[in-house]
Amino acid sequence: xxxxxxxxxxxxxxxxxxxxxxxxxxxxxxxxxxxxxxxxxxxxxxxxxxxxxxxxxxxxxxxxxxxxxxxxxxxxxxxxxxxxxxxxxxxxxxxxxxxxxxxxxxxxxxxxxxxxxxxxxxxxxxxxxxxxxxxxxxxxxxxxxxxxxxxxxxxxxxxxxxxxxxxxxxxxxxxxxxxxxxxxxxxxxxxxxxxxxxxxxxxxxxxxxxxxxxxxxxxxxxxxxxxxxxxxxxxxxxxxxxxxxxxxxxxxxxxxxxxxxxxxxxxxxxxxxxxxxxxxxxxxxxxxxxxxxxxxxxxxxxxxxxxxxxxxxxxxxxxxxxxxxxxxxxxxxxxxxxxxxxxxxxxxxxxxxxxxxxxxxxxxxxx
Numbered sequence: 148x149x150x151x152x153x154x155x156x157x158x159x160x161x162x163x164x165x166x167x168x169x170x171x172x173x174x175x176x177x178x179x180x181x182x183x184x185x186x187x188x189x190x191x192x193x194x195x196x197x198x199x200x201x202x203x204x205x206x207x208x209x210x211x212x213x214x215x216x217x218x219x220x221x222x223x224x225x226x227x228x229x230x231x232x233x234x235x236x237x238x239x240x241x242x243x244x245x246x247x248x249x250x251x252x253x254x255x256x257x258x259x260x261x262x263x264x265x266x267x268x269x270x271x272x273x274x275x276x277x278x279x280x281x282x283x284x285x286x287x288x289x290x291x292x293x294x295x296x297x298x299x300x301x302x303x304x305x306x307x308x309x310x311x312x313x314x315x316x317x318x319x320x321x322x323x324x325x326x327x328x329x330x331x332x333x334x335x336x337x338x339x340x341x342x343x344x345x346x347x348x349x350x351x352x353x354x355x356x357x358x359x360x361x362x363x364x365x366x367x368x369x370x371x372x373x374x375x376x377x378x379x380x381x382x383x384x385x386x387x388x389x390x391x392x393x394x395x396x397x398x399x400x401x402x403x404x405x406x407x408x409x410x411x412x413x414x415x416x417x418x419x420x421x422x423x424x425x426x427x428x429x430x431x432x433x434x435x436x437x438x439x440x441x442x443x444x445x446x447x448x449x450x451x452x453x454x455x456x457x458x459x460x461x462x463x464x465x466x467x468x469x470x471x472x473x474x475x476x477x478x479x480x481x482x483x484x485x486x487x488x489x490x491x492x493x494x495x496x497x498x499x500x501x502x503x504x505x506x507x508x509x510x511x512x513x514x
Contacts, residue, residue, distance in 0.1 A: 148174055150511075151232035151256075152181040153223070153247060155201045155240035157342045157371060158410035160184030162262060162308045162504075163238050167192070169508035180230055182223070183238075185372055195226055199373040201243070219243070224250050231256070234511060237281075238262050245276050252280040257514050259283045261507055263302070267294045267443075274298045283514050285507050288452060289497060303510055306503035309410075313395070313417050314501045321400040328390050333365040336475070337397050337404035337420070339411045342371035344378065346407065349427060351382055354405045356468040357475060358386070364402070364479075369394040403478045405471065412458065413448040416494055421478035421487045423471065424449075424460045452497060457490040 150170065154163040164186035170177050171190070179192025182201070188194045201219060220243065227235065227250070235251040237244040241264030248258045263286045266273050277284060277300060284302040286292055295302040325332070340350035351368065358366065370379055370391035379389045390397050394411070398404060398418045406415050408426040415422045424447040445451050449458050459474045461467075477483035 148233040149178045150234055150236060151227060152236045153244055154183040154238040155198050155243055159238040159240060160186045160198055161312060163187045164190050165308055165311055165504040166507055169504040173508050173512055220246055223247055227251055234259055236261055248280040257282050259511050259514055261285045262287055263291050283510055285510055305506035307498045308503040309414055309417055310498060310501040311504050319396055319399050324396055324400045330388055331365055335367050335401040336364045337401040338366055338368045339404060339406040341407040342373050350407050350425060353466060357471050360472045367397050369397040408446045416449045416491050419491055421484050422458050423474045424458050425466050426462045427466045453494055
């Protein structure tokens with residue numbers, strides 16, 4: 148079969164690549180054409196556009212780049228029309244993907260959505276679009292199945308693909324990792340500032356402001372594959388290091404982490420690393436988002452899945468040096484650290500076992 152996959156972010160690239168791997172096992176003659184990143188490209192097929200050319204963060208940024216976004220949508224439609232895939236697989240990225248879903252459905256192409264948009268948080272009205280234009284919805288969070296059932300949409304809970312990605316990791320030696328990357332003997336505090344340039348610049352400044360309070364630790368920035376090494380050099384010195392494209396390894400060798408809100412918060416938890424979740428957007432973008440989001444008490448996936456505060460979230464004005472220092476100190480040693488690790492164990496149970504990519508591939512082949 149001919150598969151056309153659209154993933155618009157780093158996390159989508161990871162999940163898309165694992166799905167491609169599972170599809171190839173069940174359909175050895177599979178042909179892939181996709182929007183994604185390096186991980187998907189490694190699975191073979193044709194990379195149409197890299198996600199680094201698609202990622203715009205926040206309402207203001209989307210407005211400022213509207214022409215580029217509309218051009219990308221038009222280009223994508225024409226590419227699908229020319230190549231006529233058997234199935235279109237959409238990975239999250241709803242603003243773009245739901246427009247493409249409608250177009251593909253009108254062409255008579257089967258449409259599968261893998262990793263639901265977070266409609267339970269905002270833009271619930273988009274459920275009607277999914278009803279009309281999506282043949283199969285596959286969800287990765289347990290409560291999403293109930294959400295869709297409430298709206299009369301059939302969905303499959305396939306499990307969370309991060310469990311697949313993490314279970315496949317080979318053991319790592321912290322000592323060897325430090326040696327390979329020119330790190331000293333101090334314990335590591337990992338910094339995950341995001342994957343978009345404007346986001347990283349904003350988050351790293353505040354994250355690094357805690358350094359004078361943790362002189363017995365070294366800080367390691369987990370570099371995003373979408374950004375060049377040179378971009379990070381201004382932040383590096385004797386006790387702040389940079390490691391590119393090895394986020395899981397950085398985390399596994401760390402004592403704790405400061406993490407920008409997003410999929411990385413769940414990855415950090417599943418790797419069993421206590422974390423503080425950080426988020427600060429532009430004032431206007433945050434005000435708009437706050438007005439649109441409803442019935443949601445948390446921003447991190449960890450807390451949303453557990454429906455209680457497992458990890459501390461510092462948002463907007465609460466994200467300051469004093470609060471970061473206080474919360475980071477609590478998870479480096481003591482009772483709070485032990486409590487977080489216990490909660491992580493319950494989180495893994497709630498998400499079920501591995502096999503999400505395999506389950507998703509089975510659903511797609513049935514479609």
